[in-house]
Amino acid sequence: MMTGSHLKRPNAKVLLIAGALIGITSLAGLGAYLTYPKNALEAMNRGFYGAARTYLAKSAASGSAKAQNELAKLHYLGLGGERNHHLAFELYLKSASQKFALAQVNIA
Numbered sequence: 134m135m136t137g138s139h140l141k142r143p144n145a146k147v148l149l150i151a152g153a154l155i156g157i158t159s160l161a162g163l164g165a166y167l168t169y170p171k172n173a174l175e176a177m178n179r180g181f182y183g184a185a186r187t188y189l190a191k192s193a194a195s196g197s198a199k200a201q202n203e204l205a206k207l208h209y210l211g212l213g214g215e216r217n218h219h220l221a222f223e224l225y226l227k228s229a230s231q232k233f234a235l236a237q238v239n240i241a
Contacts, residue, residue, distance in 0.1 A: 173188035173189050182214075185203075193227075198227075199233065201225075201233075202239065205223075
């Protein structure tokens with residue numbers, strides 16, 4: 134029968150260094166998540182849909198058909214705020230009237 138006495142105990146320094154490396158790696162990843170997105174695309178890709186709505190609303194108000202379509206999608210799906218199908222329809226319609234093909238498909 135083996136008693137396990139032949140196994141070495143882990144070195145405390147090695148465990149401390151390994152723990153520190155894991156902690157630093159975790160914090161680095163968390164830091165990237167906590168920084169505010171710089172634009173609508175980054176916000177959408179990172180799941181910051183409220184921020185994406187804010188960025189897109191500015192562009193949509195300026196007449197950007199692409200921004201109107203993307204903002205409509207967020208309102209239709211309820212991402213980043215409450216679901217609002219009426220507003221989504223209006224935004225899709227504005228975008229489609231500018232001959233933005235994707236909005237025309239979405240509104241159809």
